Amino acid sequence: MYHFFVDSAAIGDALISVTGKDYNHITHVLRMKQGEQVTVDNTDDGKEYLCEIDSFETDRVLLRILDVQTDTAELPAKILLFQGLPKADKMELIIQKAVELGASEVIPVEMSRSVVKLDKKKGDAKQTRWQAISEAAAKQSKRGIIPVVSAPVTYKEALERASSCDLFMVPYEDARGFAHTREVLSSIKPGQSVAILIGPEGGFAPSEIESAQAAGGEIITLGKRILRTETAGLVALNLVMAQLED
Secondary structure, three states, X not given: OOEEEEOHHHEOOOEEEEOHHHHHHHHHHOOOOOOOXXXXXXXXXXXXXXXXXXXXXXXXXXXXXXXXXXXXOOOOOEEXXXXXXXXXXXXXXXXXXXXXXXXXEEEEEEOOOOOOOOOHHHHHHHHHHHHHHHHHHHHHOOOOOOOEEOOOEEHHHHHHXXXXXXXXXXXXXXXXXXXXXXXXXXXXXXOXXXXXXXXXXXXXXXXXXXXXXXXXOEEEOOOOOOOOHHHXXXXXXXXXXXXXXX
16 A cells, blocks of 8 residues: 655645645556545654545645554654765665664764765755655655655764764674673663664774763674674664564
8 A cells, every 4th residue: 555644734634635746646657546545644743544535636636534543653762873974875775774674863974984075065965865765765664754864964963963862872893792782772761762873884983982982872782793884773773673662
């Protein structure tokens, strides 16, 4: 069943109005017909609506509400993935899979060992592309929200934001002992915000780890093997997801 997103302004007592690119997708790409069913999520409160196509107008599709669900696919905590900028198209894969695993937001981070350097113009163009990937992944995985992908931030900005979360985790290859990782994961509670900071291909510089610790980051291990940057964040997200959905 196809899945779409709208905000509260599009939702009436009995009908939901779908406009813009989703209107075009329903009408011209999917060529859906009156009576076919879709699901719609309210991006403001996460409620999911089971609907059927009621009618087509010049610039919108009207959906009739059949049922409302409040038990969505969202995790009970807000997970922010701070990802050191990787090379090539790895960021696109990371965003897609992070959204599938329940991340609430993805924040690309410029770090000292990042090979990729983006000026504002390139960063803005990348952000537009990354946000489209997030939206597509959210629809595919039936998320209740479309996770935001921000423009790249500096390491200092990332630490300031991450330190304001209830828990700030930093997977690091030189960390030892999975017992501490288990302890940190077990402390996560519903309603909290959790920051995960991942280094780029070259890893963290020692000074960056020191700064992360000074900002309250919990240095943890993800196991005995060295993981690529595009793997590490997804493993950390999966561990958090398993803890919250247990």
